[in-house]
Amino acid sequence: DVTEENRLRKQLIEQERLAAVGQTVAGVTHCMKNVLNGLKGGAYMLNVGLKRNQWPLVEEGWENVQNGIDRIGKLSLDMLNYCRDRKPNPVPVDPVGLANEIVEMVSKTADQEGIDIKVESREGSRVPLDTDFIGRALLNLVTNAVDACREKSYDTGVTPRVVLRVDREQDLTRFTVTDNGVGMTEEVRKHLFERFYSTKEAQGTGLGLCVTHKIVTEHGGRIHVESEPGKGSTFFIEIPIPEEGEHTGQTE
Numbered sequence: 001d002v003t004e005e006n007r008l009r010k011q012l013i014e015q016e017r018l019a020a021v022g023q024t025v026a027g028v029t030h031c032m033k034n035v036l037n038g039l040k041g042g043a044y045m046l047n048v049g050l051k052r053n054q055w056p057l058v059e060e061g062w063e064n065v066q067n068g069i070d071r072i073g074k075l076s077l078d079m080l081n082y083c084r085d086r087k088p089n090p091v092p093v094d095p096v097g098l099a100n101e102i103v104e105m106v107s108k109t110a111d112q113e114g115i116d117i118k119v120e121s122r123e124g125s126r127v128p129l130d131t132d133f134i135g136r137a138l139l140n141l142v143t144n145a146v147d148a149c150r151e152k153s154y155d156t157g158v159t160p161r162v163v164l165r166v167d168r169e170q171d172l173t174r175f176t177v178t179d180n181g182v183g184m185t186e187e188v189r190k191h192l193f194e195r196f197y198s199t200k201e202a203q204g205t206g207l208g209l210c211v212t213h214k215i216v217t218e219h220g221g222r223i224h225v226e227s228e229p230g231k232g233s234t235f236f237i238e239i240p241i242p243e244e245g246e247h248t249g250q251t252e
Contacts, residue, residue: 039068090128095166096121102138115149121166127173137212141177141235148181173239180232
């Protein structure tokens with residue numbers, strides 16, 4: 001019975017959709033709960049510090065509040081990018097310039113942590129890229145690399161290091177993010193790009209790498225990782241260069 005078969009197929013699709021929605025809601029709720037707990041703790045420290053005129057306590061509480069606000073902003077942006085389908089809008093840009101912009105965004109924090117961060121590349125021509133979304137993907141990877149260095153205890157004389165490298169080939173642009181941080185096990189690598197999977201516990205949203213994977217896929221590209229526990233990780237993003245005439249640089 002074709003009618004019954006179609007009905008069952010639609011029912012199965014609906015059940016899968018509802019299950020995905022439930023998982024998403026549960027993941028967001030868990031993340032928001034962690035953020036709210038941090039905000040409550042920061043607000044409590046602020047109130048106590050103000051009442052007792054203890055400014056170090058006030059400063060620490062305010063820092064916790066700011067961190068909570070930043071995490072809410074990141075979660076909102078990640079959810080928007082994850083849920084929205086968007087066709088890339090590539091325009092000719094210098095990929096090294098984009099890489100420098102991303103490193104500049106995190107360099108202050110990295111410097112405070114004693115982490116050496118830099119861009120490596122050879123001079124080359126401009127290539128068509130959607131800078132907003134590829135920039136977002138690179139920022140996720142570079143931020144994660146800095147976090148991986150922060151979590152590791154280094155031997156004397158060893159410098160925590162993050163390198164964002166840009167290579168142009170005939171038919172693709174490759175971005176490589178390398179760190180000498182804590183690294184990952186094979187089990188962690190298997191789940192890296194799954195929705196709401198995070199090794200940062202209360203500090204992560206579990207959407208950053210999922211969104212990064214989605215962005216790269218939407219560009220027809222590929223992302224993969226090599227890592228070894230205790231020695232660091234390297235993420236590769238490869239974006240194909242469209243044939244002449246395939247990109248207009250116009251927003252839909």
